[in-house]
Amino acid sequence: MRGCIRLFAAVVFACLSVVAAGDEPPFVSVGEFLSGEFDFRPVRAKCVVKDAFRDEINPDYAYLTLLWDNKIVYAAVPAKTLSDNDIAALIGTDIVATGQPQPRLYDQREKLGRNLQIPNSDSIQVTERTTEDPFDVPDISSLYGLSPSELINIGRRRFRGRVLAVWDRTTVLISGLGKFGMPEIVTAKLVNAPIPAIGEEIEASGFPETDIYHYTLARSRWRGISAAIDLPPASVDITAKDMTTDETGRTRYRHEMHGKVVKMRGRVHSVHDASGRVLLDDGGFLVPVDVSAAEGATQGLSRGCVVEATGVCVMEIENWQMNSVFPQIKGFFLVVRTPADIRIVARPPWWTATRLVSVIATLLAALIVILAWNIALSRVAARKGRELFKEQIERVEADLRTEERTRLAVELHDTLAQNLTGVSMEIEAGHIDIAARTLKSCRDELRNCLWDLRSQALEEKDMSAAVLRTLQPIVNTDRVRVRFNVPRKKLSDNTAHALLRTIRELVVNAIRHGNAQTVKVAGSMDGDSIFCSVTDDGCGFDPDNTPGILQGHFGLQGVRERIAQLGGTFTIESAPGKGAKATIKI
Structure with missing residues (x-):
């Protein structure tokens, strides 16, 4: 878009140059200029330059404020070869400008409206300077009584006083005397360098503007009157x-x-x-x-x-x-x-807001790193824990299998192996009846071992339930009353297994051999000792005269040996016709 605008401007300036080489463009009035009748056609205008300055967005151009038949018109001119002083020197001069009226500016300032495009600085002819001396103008006190709107067409005015302040490297505040000798403070925006010193007495000449409180001399030139002096240091303490x-x-x-x-x-x-x-x-x-x-x-x-x-x-x-x-x-x-x-x-404290934010940011970053590290460690620890737990489970399962095999081997060795040895001896001796009873005992023992392998009694949390679960495959548990008040967790698996096998042996003997109708199983703890009793209402017997191994009966002897291995004692009380009571203490 800007390329098109520059091309358009180049064409316009070329046309103006051609015209300049031929017939002179006509003089037009500001009314004809504003009517649009001469748009994009070369014209000449007699004007007074009210203001001139270099374009702040394109330093290759300058803008002029023209007073044309008491109307303000704006003009643009290429200023690549003009210095700032050359541009400022146009202010206040009568000129004949040759240019082309346009309905608007074809750049960013398109809202400026109708303007005059001047092709080059040679198209501006200075016909008369309002005054050769910019300071040969009326004093600013001559503006007394004028309204702000009446200042528009006022030419240069001058003001004399001492410089109170300098800022922006272009603007000064001057204190002097105004109308009737009253103190006056005027702001001057200077166009010529250097800038005066604070305290120096100067005279500034510029175009008056007002904020309705004070005057401002725009596009001012200045000259020194007297050297700078130290201004009074008196000040007023005040807050914002x-x-x-x-x-x-x-x-x-x-x-x-x-x-x-x-x-x-x-x-x-x-x-x-x-x-x-x-x-x-x-x-x-x-x-x-x-x-x-x-x-x-x-x-x-x-x-x-x-x-x-x-x-x-x-x-x-x-x-x-x-x-x-x-x-x-x-x-x-x-x-x-x-x-x-x-x-x-x-001086500012070391703990400034910036440093505090930096420290907080550092701590937050460290905290994030620590949290991330902890999360990573937690994940590693959890994974290692799961692996270790799995290994421990596998080890416990292996130990349990080994323990079960060992227990089974002991059971088979202590009962079945000995019984089979006795059978072979009885057969050699010709005691067929005894051998048959012994083989029957071996069969029962082997069956019990197989039941133990399949039984889940040891997994019961209550010993009473474990006793009933052990007896169910062999006897009618309706005849059995169980009250075993010993927590399962107090017993090791070996002890619990030995007790369950012993109770099973005693209950089976009471029902099968004693013809008991009711069997009571009880258990309790006294300190570190465990007491267990099996009582029946069967036919009873003489404990001192019971069949033993020689007669092919291994039950009570196996019970005594099993309890002895646990470090306990086994006693039995019975009489013919009065039932029996077996007591175990471990």
């Missing part, structure tokens, strides 16, 4: 809150402090060396302090310092405009005159 609000908290600017030397205290919010400004935080109010005229004022200054700033108070107010009758006060700032006007009261 007092400058901007009343006692009830409503907004109220102390405009009367404009041009006065004031002293404020605050904490440095920021330092902008490029713009020559420091921001002070005074009770939550940010106060700009201009130090551009006091070289070295920011030396040693850093964010967080508490400082005392002494400077000239300048109220920031919009200039009067047609659509804004009462310009708004935007705020105020201080202009420091010397480096000594900035006094550091206290």
Whole structure:
């Protein structure tokens, strides 16, 4: 788009050059210019240059404010070969400008409206200078009584006084005398260098503007009158809150402090060396302090310092405009005159907000790393734990299998193997009846071993349930009453297994051989000792005269040996016709 605009401008300027080489373009009035009748056609205009400045977005161009038949018209001209002084020298001159009217600017300033495009600086002919001396103009006091709208067509005015403050490297505040010898403070925006010193008496000549409080001389030239003097250091202690609000908290600017030397205290919010400004935080109010005229004022200054700033108070107010009758006060700032006007009261604490945030961020980062490390360790530990638990389970299962095999081997060796040995001996001796009974005993013992392998009695948490589960495959448990008050967890698997086999042997003997109708099984604990009894109402017998191994009976003898291996005792009480009671103590 910009390329098209430049191409269009080039074509326009080429057309103007061709015309310039031929017939002279006609002079037109501002009315004809505004009518659009001569759009895109070369014309000539007799004007007075009210203002001239270099374009801030394209330094190769300059803009002119022209007074054409008492109307303000804007013009653009290439200024690549013009210096700033050349451009400023056009201000206040009568010229004949050759250019082309256009309904709008074909760049970013398209809202400017109708304008005159001048092809080059040679198309501007200075016919008369309003005055050879820019200071040979009326004093600013001649504006007394004029309204802001009447200043539009007013030419240069001059003002004389001492420089109170310098800021932005282009603007000065001058204190002098106005109408009737009354004190007057005027702002001058200078176009010629160098900038005057603070305290120097100068005379400035420029185009008057107003914010309805004071005058501003725009595009001013200045000259020195007398050397600089030290201005009175008197200052007023004031806060930013007092400058901007009343006692009830409503907004109220102390405009009367404009041009006065004031002293404020605050904490440095920021330092902008490029713009020559420091921001002070005074009770939550940010106060700009201009130090551009006091070289070295920011030396040693850093964010967080508490400082005392002494400077000239300048109220920031919009200039009067047609659509804004009462310009708004935007705020105020201080202009420091010397480096000594900035006094550091206290250095910032080591624990600044930035350092605190850095420490917190570091701690958070460390915490995140620690948490991540802990999570990783937890996962590794959990995995190792699962592997170890699995290994322990496998080891326990292997131990249980080994223990079960060992127990079975002992059972087979102590009962079945001995019984089979007895059978072989009885057969050799010709005792067939005894051998048959012994073989029957071997069969019963083998059957019991097989039942034990399939039984889940040892997994019962209650010994009474374990006893009933052991007896169910062999006898009718309706005849059996069990009250075994010994917690299962108090017994090892070997002890529990031995007790269950012993109880089974005694109950089977009572029912099969004693013809008992009811068998009672009881168990209890006394300290570290376990007591167990099996009582029946069978036919009874004489304990001192019972069949033994020689007669092919191994039951009671096997019980005694099993209890003895556990370190316990086994006793039996019985008489013919009175039942029997077997007692075990482990």
